[in-house]
Amino acid sequence: MIKNVEQQLVDLRAGKETSLSFFMDQYAHSLRFFALKMIKDRLIAEEIISDAYVKLWERKENFHCEETVKSFLYLVTKNACLDFIKSGRNKVQHEEEWLYDLENPDKDILTKMIYFELIELIVQEIEKLPKQQAQIFKMSYFDGKDTGEISEALGTSASNIYFARSRAISMLKQVFKQKDISFYSLLIAFLANNY
Incomplete structure (x- = not known):
């Protein structure tokens, strides 16, 4: 790379x-x-x-x-x-x-740069997820769409959206936990603040 x-x-x-x-x-x-x-x-x-x-x-x-x-x-x-x-x-x-x-x-720009480096890491890991999980995660966390909007856009049920999103989050947590505890903590903070 x-x-x-x-x-x-x-x-x-x-x-x-x-x-x-x-x-x-x-x-x-x-x-x-x-x-x-x-x-x-x-x-x-x-x-x-x-x-x-x-x-x-x-x-x-x-x-x-x-x-x-x-x-x-x-x-x-x-x-x-x-x-x-x-x-x-x-x-x-x-x-x-x-x-x-x-x-x-x-201080602020440094904090923001660290935050957006985390976003880059998340995006890199999202690209490794199955296509639908990646798409649902992006629509939820990056585009700010709710479950109903995603369900309508993709033509699938809300339960499928919940399942795919939770699988994506679970996989990301596993990856970031293996990388470093600080990355894992930042991921948890990102998920909490953006949903």
Whole structure:
């Protein structure tokens, strides 16, 4: 995987669009989740993320390690979300919370980056689940859909949704418990806060 990322970085600097697609796939879920937590508007969040990838492409020669790509994407996304909030076009109740974050960025951005690294790990493990379990988990926890909405969208019963979701959670818990107790604790906190 590391060798693959290194090659993607070389390709990105060389202007190969497939490398941009690689990084888009790598960070799409976590950036979307990050932006949605800030601005609560799916269309604007998608626009902001697209702009972040355009800026990455425009500065492609400057990236020599994955951490700089990740940090750049999160920083650009965060700044665009904050600009949107400050512009007054967004009347979300959480405006004050994010404006406070501007005054206290160091601790907060580190906490958020750790949180979104967890999201990346979760997404990687979700991709290993059976297709329906993965889809139901994403719809529940990343898209915020309830059981009825998922049931209707997939044309299946609520009991099937409950079963698939609980199997996905059970499998994720097993994986994260084996990885590290701190990852397991973070997974439990994520599940508790997002459902």
